[in-house]
Amino acid sequence: MLLFILFYILVIPICVLLHEIGHGLGVVSLSKSDVHIYLGKRNKENKENFSIGRLHFHIVWSYVGFAYWKGNLNKSQRIGALAGGPVMSLLLVFIFGLIAFLVPQGDLRLFFLGATYLNLSMFFFTIFPMTYPRWMGSLNGHPSDGLQLLRLLRK
Numbered sequence: 001m002l003l004f005i006l007f008y009i010l011v012i013p014i015c016v017l018l019h020e021i022g023h024g025l026g027v028v029s030l031s032k033s034d035v036h037i038y039l040g041k042r043n044k045e046n047k048e049n050f051s052i053g054r055l056h057f058h059i060v061w062s063y064v065g066f067a068y069w070k071g072n073l074n075k076s077q078r079i080g081a082l083a084g085g086p087v088m089s090l091l092l093v094f095i096f097g098l099i100a101f102l103v104p105q106g107d108l109r110l111f112f113l114g115a116t117y118l119n120l121s122m123f124f125f126t127i128f129p130m131t132y133p134r135w136m137g138s139l140n141g142h143p144s145d146g147l148q149l150l151r152l153l154r155k
Helices: 002-030 075-102 107-127 134-139 145-154
Strands: 035-039 050-052 055-059 065-069
Touching (some): 002 035, 002 055, 002 107, 065 075, 075 107, 107 145
Parallel strands (some): 035 055
Antiparallel strands (some): 035 065
């Protein structure tokens, strides 16, 4: 039961944050732009908590996140920035999957398998080209990373 509670309180928000950090790493590695990483809504109430280099973190514990960068990125930089989140989620699938494979049977293995499936679903929900529906809460009306990539590649 404790692992179940920890999963919902810690693992989901941290995996969302890591997905957004993936976008941020794509930006800072390919450009000179600063990136604002939001866990929670991107609004004036979500103030910057801290920064690490050019990554500026705005953390309100939540299950949604956003990455925002200023400045004009060229096409290849935008592709790297948009792909960074899904790539991070896919990397987490392999990391958590490996850990789940290595730990003994039991609750801990189920915990890491849950994290594996969470990140796999995050990967597919973000890479699939779509506009998020109303039932996805704060993401309602936003284009997925995959849709933004598809639009960019068609230009």
